[in-house]
Amino acid sequence: MVMGVPMAWLSELKALVSSSTGYDDHHVLHQETIGILAFEAAATMARLVSLYKALSEAEILRLRSDTMRSQGVAYLNSTNQPFLLRLACAELMTELDRTAFVISRFDKKHHGLTQVKRFIRVYSDLKAGNCSDLEQSWFSKKRAEKKVRKMEKYITATSKLCTEMEVLEVSRQKLNKQCNRYSGPMPVSKVVSNATNDLLADIKAQDQKIHKLKEESLWSKTFNKVIGIMAPLAFFIFARICSVFGPFVPGLPAVVTLDGKNSSISFAPVSKLRFPSRLSSSGPMEKQAVINSKEVPIRNSCPIFGSKDQTEPHGNWKKLLEAPSKTVGGSSMALRYADVIVSAEKLLLMKSNSNESKGESIVRDEIYEMLPLRLREAVRRKLRECWRDPGPLDGSLADGWKEAVERIMRWLSPVAHDTLRWQAERNMDRRHCFDPKPKALLLQTLHFSDMDKTEAAIVEVLVGLSCVCWYEERCHESLRL
Numbered sequence: 001m002v003m004g005v006p007m008a009w010l011s012e013l014k015a016l017v018s019s020s021t022g023y024d025d026h027h028v029l030h031q032e033t034i035g036i037l038a039f040e041a042a043a044t045m046a047r048l049v050s051l052y053k054a055l056s057e058a059e060i061l062r063l064r065s066d067t068m069r070s071q072g073v074a075y076l077n078s079t080n081q082p083f084l085l086r087l088a089c090a091e092l093m094t095e096l097d098r099t100a101f102v103i104s105r106f107d108k109k110h111h112g113l114t115q116v117k118r119f120i121r122v123y124s125d126l127k128a129g130n131c132s133d134l135e136q137s138w139f140s141k142k143r144a145e146k147k148v149r150k151m152e153k154y155i156t157a158t159s160k161l162c163t164e165m166e167v168l169e170v171s172r173q174k175l176n177k178q179c180n181r182y183s184g185p186m187p188v189s190k191v192v193s194n195a196t197n198d199l200l201a202d203i204k205a206q207d208q209k210i211h212k213l214k215e216e217s218l219w220s221k222t223f224n225k226v227i228g229i230m231a232p233l234a235f236f237i238f239a240r241i242c243s244v245f246g247p248f249v250p251g252l253p254a255v256v257t258l259d260g261k262n263s264s265i266s267f268a269p270v271s272k273l274r275f276p277s278r279l280s281s282s283g284p285m286e287k288q289a290v291i292n293s294k295e296v297p298i299r300n301s302c303p304i305f306g307s308k309d310q311t312e313p314h315g316n317w318k319k320l321l322e323a324p325s326k327t328v329g330g331s332s333m334a335l336r337y338a339d340v341i342v343s344a345e346k347l348l349l350m351k352s353n354s355n356e357s358k359g360e361s362i363v364r365d366e367i368y369e370m371l372p373l374r375l376r377e378a379v380r381r382k383l384r385e386c387w388r389d390p391g392p393l394d395g396s397l398a399d400g401w402k403e404a405v406e407r408i409m410r411w412l413s414p415v416a417h418d419t420l421r422w423q424a425e426r427n428m429d430r431r432h433c434f435d436p437k438p439k440a441l442l443l444q445t446l447h448f449s450d451m452d453k454t455e456a457a458i459v460e461v462l463v464g465l466s467c468v469c470w471y472e473e474r475c476h477e478s479l480r481l
Helices: 007-018 035-054 057-067 071-076 081-111 118-128 141-179 194-216 223-245 307-311 334-352 354-370 373-388 395-425 451-480
Strands: 255-257 265-267
Touching: 035 081, 035 141, 035 223, 057 081, 071 395, 071 451, 081 118, 081 223, 118 223, 141 194, 141 223, 223 255, 223 265, 334 354, 334 395, 334 451, 354 451, 373 451, 395 451
Parallel strands: none
Antiparallel strands: 255 265
């Protein structure tokens, strides 16, 4: 036993991830195929591939240079880069834990309740830092790339299988409706109609297609093979997270990355990571958030967590992702505010395109219905100030309001779209379940956005749009008179 790792079951897991054959031929469960669980396995593989791609050099560079430095994230969320990296690490680790839980359930089905759950034991020791005795080939980049290519092939085939099975179900329902149309005895010519024959031929052809896809997809694969594909990639992803976020997140095992085309990651002996005792704050949040129409200040942002939270290691990643009460996510308003912002963007586009002005009133009514009472009152107060001295009937005033709204929307709109994208990517829809692309992160959404600043920006946008509409209506009325 080394570092508290039982060598007996560790050697068995090494055999699992190194081949697709069973451990003991006499065990019947080793030959059991996953069957209907193929769709859950494909979704889990898609999450693993998505995590793998999200941790690539290009994606990490984009995260640090574009996403974290965008005006919307910097102004509404934080300019504290180490803090934002810790949020990204927490979300990726939470997603990896979800996949590890599914793999452990497959491992449990594979070996039965009385057998040792080998994958989850290794994964737990890996997270605890007891990883010096693990198979080093699991952390090879070249091997991980091979696993990813194999997973992508299985994900595609299983997704096609799901689609064809849905088509088959629709054809069978149509056939049942035709057969149930007649309640009593009927002539043979009516029963065996051309439409029924066509449906029967389609169902037969569909059955053959599904049978072939079952052989190509995960449906016909054994639990042993599926676990052997997913387990090593999960270990590599954990090592990659430690390699990327180790300097910024306390508590992660120390790793050493070997450069080169076939680079691999080695776990160093368990030790405390270097981490600054205090992280520089991005500045206190202004109580009265004022949106400058000319330029968006990004020098200050909401310090969501105090210095105590910033120095302590976080084992509970889900707790780190919980938004405080003074944020949009903590108030459970992220989706509604995102919908309001996107609708306002739609109205702004209508104002820019005169051919789409017919649906303006509908969009304005939708925005008003989505606003909570607090925002409605804030918009009314701001509009009363504008209407006290409307000024001369000048088209340049409307253009000025429109330009001000456009400046705000340039940084506010991407955050709203990322919020809706984040929510859509985590739905149970098949298009997203089997999508292996990197997903949006919470740090680029409205989840951690300061409530006062977000509402102030929305009010400025809605007041600006209202003034644009008001001036245009006055111009039209003046021309008619």
